[in-house]
Amino acid sequence: MAIQRPKGTQDLLPGTIEQWQYLEETIRSVCRDFGYEEIRTPIFEATELFQRGVGQTTDIVKKEMYTFLDKGDRSMTLRPEGTASVCRAYVENKLYGQPLPVKLYYIGPMFRYERPQSGRFRQFHQFGVEVLGADQPLVDAEVISLVWNLYQRLGLAGLEVHLNSVGCPTCRATHREQLQKFLTPKKAELCDDCQERFERNPLRILDCKNPNCQAVTEGAPTTLDTLCPDCGAHFEKVLSLLREAGVAYRTNPRLVRGLDYYTKTAFEVMVEEIGAQSAICGGGRYDGLVQEIEGPATPGIGFAMGLERVLAALQVQGKFSERRSKPFAMLIALGDKAQNEGFSLVSALRARGIPVSMDLLGRSLKAQLKMANREGAEFALILGEEELERGVLLLRDLTSGDQIEVPVNEAVEVVCMKQQRGV
Numbered sequence: 001m002a003i004q005r006p007k008g009t010q011d012l013l014p015g016t017i018e019q020w021q022y023l024e025e026t027i028r029s030v031c032r033d034f035g036y037e038e039i040r041t042p043i044f045e046a047t048e049l050f051q052r053g054v055g056q057t058t059d060i061v062k063k064e065m066y067t068f069l070d071k072g073d074r075s076m077t078l079r080p081e082g083t084a085s086v087c088r089a090y091v092e093n094k095l096y097g098q099p100l101p102v103k104l105y106y107i108g109p110m111f112r113y114e115r116p117q118s119g120r121f122r123q124f125h126q127f128g129v130e131v132l133g134a135d136q137p138l139v140d141a142e143v144i145s146l147v148w149n150l151y152q153r154l155g156l157a158g159l160e161v162h163l164n165s166v167g168c169p170t171c172r173a174t175h176r177e178q179l180q181k182f183l184t185p186k187k188a189e190l191c192d193d194c195q196e197r198f199e200r201n202p203l204r205i206l207d208c209k210n211p212n213c214q215a216v217t218e219g220a221p222t223t224l225d226t227l228c229p230d231c232g233a234h235f236e237k238v239l240s241l242l243r244e245a246g247v248a249y250r251t252n253p254r255l256v257r258g259l260d261y262y263t264k265t266a267f268e269v270m271v272e273e274i275g276a277q278s279a280i281c282g283g284g285r286y287d288g289l290v291q292e293i294e295g296p297a298t299p300g301i302g303f304a305m306g307l308e309r310v311l312a313a314l315q316v317q318g319k320f321s322e323r324r325s326k327p328f329a330m331l332i333a334l335g336d337k338a339q340n341e342g343f344s345l346v347s348a349l350r351a352r353g354i355p356v357s358m359d360l361l362g363r364s365l366k367a368q369l370k371m372a373n374r375e376g377a378e379f380a381l382i383l384g385e386e387e388l389e390r391g392v393l394l395l396r397d398l399t400s401g402d403q404i405e406v407p408v409n410e411a412v413e414v415v416c417m418k419q420q421r422g423v
C-alpha cells in the first residue's frame, strides 16, 4: 500500500489553504492593532521543559508527548503547546531587560499523541498570545478582549467565554484540603483516573467527563469558594473590565484547565456547533511558570486557540466566500513559436504584478479556454500562428465573449490598463 500521512495529521491543500491564510492574516492584523509582536520558537525542545513547565501529572506530559532521543542521546519532545517554550525563550534571551510587559504572539503546529476524532488531531495549529511581566487584572481583560475582537472580525457567532479563577498557591491549598474532605467519604465511587488524581491533583476531578464522577462532585467546593481576598479582588476586577469591553462571559466555577501552571484567571471559549471538541480557545494566568523554569519571578498570562476548530466554526457558520486566487488573464498560445512569444508576454505581465497564467501542457484551444473559465480568468489572450504573423493577439473578455485584436507590442499596456480600471 502507498505510504499515507500519519494518523491525526492533515494535508492542507489548495482550496482550503486560502481559508488558513485569511485566518492567519486576520490574526496578524488584530495582534498588530493590540501591539503584540510575533515570536517563533523551535518545534522541538528539551523534554524537561514540558515536564517542569506543563506539569508531570498532566495528561499531556503523562500520555501525549512525542518524545525521542536524538543522536546525542538527549531527550527531545515535539512541542505539545507554546507557553513553556515562550517562557524559556523569555528567560534565555533575557527579554525581561526590555520595557515590560513583553507582549508576544505565535502561530504554528503543536503535537499531542491523542486519540484522533473530529476536531482533535495529533498535529494541530495554535495561535497563542503570552504577556509577561504584568500582574494587573487589566492585562487579563486585554488578553480576553483580544480573543473577543478577533472573533468579531471573523464574524463568528454563538461563542461562550467561560471564566474561572483557580486562585494562587495559598488559596489552592485551602481548596485542596476542603475538596479532599468533601470527597473522602465518596472516594471509592470515583473512576480509576480520579482515584489517582485524589492525592496528586484533586482539582482535576472536577473536570472529569465520567458521569459517575460528575455526580460524586455535585456540590463540591469550587476554587471560587476559597479565593483569598487578593485573588477574589483580582477576579472581580477582571469581570468588571470585561463588562466595560462588552465581552459576553459567564463564570464557570467548574472550569479546570488541563495544564498545571495556571493561577488566578482561567478561561475557555466554546462553540457548540462544532461537536464534542467545542473548546476553540483556552488560557489563563500563570504567575509561577517563569520561576519554575529558573527565570526571574515574572507574572504571565496568555491563551491559545486551535485553528482547525476556529476554521470548522467558520465553515459551519458559512463565513467563507470563495477565496481561491484567480488569474486576471490567461494566455493561450497555439504552436511552438506562439508559445515563445506568449511566454515573453506572460513574463512581462508578471513583472508588472498582473496575475496571469499560461497552459503548461500544450493543450488545444478548446481545452485552454475551458481551463481559463475554470480558473476564473477575466480575459483570455489568444495567440495563434496566424495572429503571430500579423503581429497581433486576440483579447477576449470571458464574461461578455467580446473580442478585440491588439498589437502584440501593446498587449502589456492594454492588459495593465484594464486591470487598473478593474475591468
Ligand code: HAM
Pocket: 080, 081, 082, 083, 112, 114, 119, 120, 121, 122, 124, 125, 126, 128, 129, 130, 258, 259, 279, 280, 281, 282, 283, 284, 285, 286, 301, 302, 303, 304, 305, 306, 307, 308, 309
Ligand atoms: P490547551 O487548552 O491545551 O491550552 O489548548 C488550547 C487550544 O488548542 C484548545 O482550546 C483547542 O482549541 C486547541 N487544541 C488542543 N489540543 C488539540 C488537538 N489535539 N487537536 C486540535 N486542537 C487542539 C494550551 O495549549 C495553553 N498553552 C494555552 C495557554 C497559553 N495558556 C496560557 N497561555
